[in-house]
Amino acid sequence: MKVGITGGIGSGKSTVCRLFAQRGAAVYDSDAAAKRLMSQDAPLRKAIVARFGAAAYRHGELDRAFLAGAVFADPQALADLEALVHPAVKSDFVAWAAAQQGDYVVLESAILFESGFDRLVDRTVAVLAPVGLRIGRTCRRDGSDPEAVRRRIAAQSDDDALSAWADFAIVNILEEELEPAVAELDRRFRLESKTLQHAD
Template sequence: MIKVGITGGIGSGKSTVCALLAARGAAVYDSDAAARRLMEEDGFLREGLVARFGAAVYRDGLLDRSYLAGVVFGNALALADLNALVHPAVRRDFEEWAARQTGDYVVLESAILFESGFDAVVDRTVAVLAPAEVRVARACRRDGSRPEAVRARMAAQTDDDTLCRRADFTLVNIVEEELEPAVDELDRRLRHENQVRQHAN
């Protein structure tokens, strides 16, 4: 089957696109949720986190997220070390998960698809894009965030022009009525590509 990576900045609607593809029968892997789970459950990853950040990173056997966030916030080296531990674990978990799925394609949802190197484990990449002000309004509505906080997060993420250049497909998500037909077309193209591959083999 085809592995598809879907990415987009805050408020772009990548989770909406993933939900629409799931409604069309695709299995979706949420890399953020997987990372949180693996930091709790993966013994090898836990050992690595303790070795790098100290025993205080776990409290009563559970990951102390606020402590870890305080350690890596504003510390590029610590954040890079965290990513170097977590990303390989997520990558292994995704590949094992994908091997258990059926269907024409599976979806890897990741806000940092290219930055993490996860694009190397998928066959096709999709960037979900939206105008900046639309994204700010969505994120404020969804999270109760202040507009300036959302803009700061956007500034720290890969810009849409770069995503557009790097992705195989782009979906512009401004109004849902127009998004659904675009998702239908993406679903059709991915299924067709997988069928062509199967016939070629």
């Protein structure tokens, strides 16, 4: 069984994924996978160079600053990049998931629904938190400017939308409440996985 976990910046999505990992679930970080594939996957590299030019790679390495600058203020360029990267990540995740053991695996993605990655999974979980708390967490973690974080949050799907789209929601305000919430979902997913296996 495949479980997609999403949440905006500072929501605690990665913390929740780490708690699932501690319970034995294999976790696929789609953001890390995208960076790895953009660096290592030959067909994807070739497609990125064809669209953005040879400057996308410097000394054989992906030039993240160049690419970020190319897509930052150009929605079409960003859409073009996503159209190249998302299919590569999806294929990589499917192959990875097929090789895993255990009752279920986790797909971590900040853009689970926006990218269509939700169609690859059986259940979805949104990690939610108040905006003020998310800004504080992100500033402490990254040393970011609060206003810059606020702009990033404004550019993402809000918690109301994520809550409406997802099968389950975890509200991450108090850290001590996270563990029981994850434990309950872990129990539920293991039961559902067994039910799905018997149905097959």
